[in-house]
Amino acid sequence: MGLAGAVWAELPVPGFTLAWQHTIEKIRWEEDYRVTPEGLLLGEARVKGSGAGMEIPADAELREGSWHYQRQLAPLQPLRLGRTPEAGDYQLCFNQRCRSMSDWLGPPQATRPALELWSCELGSPGSSVDPGQDDG
Template sequence: MTSLCIGLAGVVWASLPLQEVTLAWQHSVEKVRWEEDYQVTPAGLVLQEARVRGSGAGMEIPDDARLRDGAWHYHRHLPPLQPLHAGRTPEAGDYQLCVKGGCQPLSHWLGPPTHTIAAVDFWACEPGDAADQRKALP
């Protein structure tokens, strides 16, 4: 069974036994929520759908997006991401991982964002591989 690994440069900080996850965050300037739904597969994270609750600087709504329940829903056709690399700083706020409607900030597993480690990776991994590679949290 594939898990979601969270870390940086191949070093696992946390491993979660998930097959589906939503990555959510608030745009640091526009203060608008973004959400991306991923399926965790052996090939990597496959983006299923994305949603944004508004537009603004650097937040263009795709032409094929549809407004539903107060958010613009759209699909991007990307190859599996292995890893998905994301910036993570105190100024930008933290990401949330959402599963079945419940969300937790990434700091729940990793501690708060810091300037010394300003990024995080998400990738699909096998649970045994993650246990062998796990290091102390930064």
């Protein structure tokens, strides 16, 4: 999977969870993606509650304190994310660990309000990041 903002990084993972806090409601959202040759395929999503602009789908199931649901979307190539200081940051979770996007890209900046994630084959140009490395 590739991710880019101010820099390029390549993460050799077959899947990941994208997590964030809703800016107004302060409720955690999580979306599971699988990396495929066609793009990033959204699997299950979870949210802890509803609120402003956060309607829970009718087919969602409440399990372990979160609403679980699936959306049927074509693979995303790329997945574009808004990333600004006002909105906070995303977490990227894989190998049973979550890390802030800031670990790779620095803090969100108004001058770079977007981030792109996409599937790619290993060996693409750019720097490779060991997903197990611990930077602190």
